Amino acid sequence: MITVPRGLVLSLAALFSSYHVILALYSLDAPTSPVPPLIAIVLYAVATAMSLWPTSPARMSLWLGFFNVAVCIAVPLLVGSQLDGSVSDNGYATWYVAAVGTLMTITATRRRATLAWAGVGFLFAHTIVWAGPGALASMGVIGSMVWVLVAVMLSRSLAKAGRDARQYGLAEREATEWQAAQEAHLYERQVRLAQTIRLAAPMLRRIIQEGGSLSEAQRQECRYLEGAIRDEIRGRKLLNDAVRREVMSARRRGAIVTLLDEGGIDDLDGADLEVVLNTLADAMAATTAATIIARTAADGSGTAVTVVGINSPDPRLSALGQDSPDEEVDLWLEIPRASHALGETVGRATRRH
Structure with missing residues (x-):
């Protein structure tokens, strides 16, 4: 002009x-x-x-x-x-x-x-x-x-x-932002697909080699892999190598693990995100809860991720005719966004009955 x-x-x-x-x-x-x-x-x-x-x-x-x-x-x-x-x-x-x-x-x-x-x-x-x-x-x-x-x-x-x-100018900026968002979604899909292939390819080859006849241990391993693939879809930014390792470890000991990323930590990146995820991995490694749920907090709050660990009531009490107590909260942890507050959060949990 x-x-x-x-x-x-x-x-x-x-x-x-x-x-x-x-x-x-x-x-x-x-x-x-x-x-x-x-x-x-x-x-x-x-x-x-x-x-x-x-x-x-x-x-x-x-x-x-x-x-x-x-x-x-x-x-x-x-x-x-x-x-x-x-x-x-x-x-x-x-x-x-x-x-x-x-x-x-x-x-x-x-x-x-x-x-x-x-x-x-x-x-x-x-x-x-x-x-x-x-x-x-x-x-x-x-x-x-x-x-x-x-x-x-x-x-x-x-x-x-x-x-x-x-x-x-506004239309051009919106078009540029839309294109950037589409490219970001495409890149994320490619990353998730590559991660899924990396997880599933060895087991798929084994299934082909065995002709579909799998042992009970192999079937259980397939269930673990199915859960890991589901985590890649629903967990998104809640995953790094440390979290993947602790999630698999918890599942192998019989725990039910659910990861839900609803976009609350999309603004975190780099070192701040790694500190949050490593704190999440440490919390999962320290709990013996039967059910673990990790969920991103709402946008704008000071909390990045909320982790809850729940233990089911002892089934032996029901067998003896006694009233079953309520579920026991073994872990309740709110991981903050701010890096300076993360040091105070590591290892902190409240136990409720």
């Missing part, structure tokens, strides 16, 4: 406005009294300087817009009061017509179109009352109104182009 430096535009507008001031000073000998035109020149210069201030925002403040309109009302009244409207040509003494058009063009460019039309509208009405309808063209009132019209149209076109550019 081609842009024009703001300083260049302001400089050109300032030079053009200064030209009107020079014409006004040159024609001070024409009016009956120079005081009202001098006041008009000062008002116009102040309004122009405030409207072209370099650090001002693109959209003109409302109070400044009303001030410009007030100046456009005062300047024709002040200068016109010292001129004869019946004269066909007052020369440069009617400098205020172009000055009002310039000031209102600046106002329209700075997104105050309604106020700009109000300013040139008063100039139009004043000229008809003061010099008659025939003076609208000869004094340049029509030209001033055309300037404002062009400024309004350009401002709206530029504003629309800016909005379109922002929308296109």
Whole structure:
């Protein structure tokens, strides 16, 4: 997108406005009294300087817009009061017509179109009352109104182009993010598939070699592998080599292990994630619970992973006719996200009955 430096535009507008001031000073000998035109020149210069201030925002403040309109009302009244409207040509003494058009063009460019039309509208009405309808063209009132019209149209076109550019930029960013997400999902699927093949390939080859006739130990090993594959799908980022090792160890001793990654640790990566997973592996290695559940916490919480270990009631009590106690919580551990808090978490668990 081609842009024009703001300083260049302001400089050109300032030079053009200064030209009107020079014409006004040159024609001070024409009016009956120079005081009202001098006041008009000062008002116009102040309004122009405030409207072209370099650090001002693109959209003109409302109070400044009303001030410009007030100046456009005062300047024709002040200068016109010292001129004869019946004269066909007052020369440069009617400098205020172009000055009002310039000031209102600046106002329209700075997104105050309604106020700009109000300013040139008063100039139009004043000229008809003061010099008659025939003076609208000869004094340049029509030209001033055309300037404002062009400024309004350009401002709206530029504003629309800016909005379109922002929308296109937003759409491009969304498309880029979508593509990155798709590539990330594809990469993750490839990683999970490779991990699954690494786990299942040896057993599949053994099944082929044995013709499907497996011993009970081999069947149990297949169940362990099926659980490990299920972990790769549901556990996702909850897995590293240490966690995989402890999960398999717990299953081999008869425990039921469930890993659920619901996206709560997607923002963790690198060393922070490894510390969390190693803490999870240590907790699983330290418990003898019959059921172990590890689950990621909700997004935005200070906890990364919650680990619960539960022991079932002793079945021998039920056989003797005694009431079975409630399940016993052998492990309850909340692994925090912050690295500095992980050292306090390792090995910490609460036992409940």
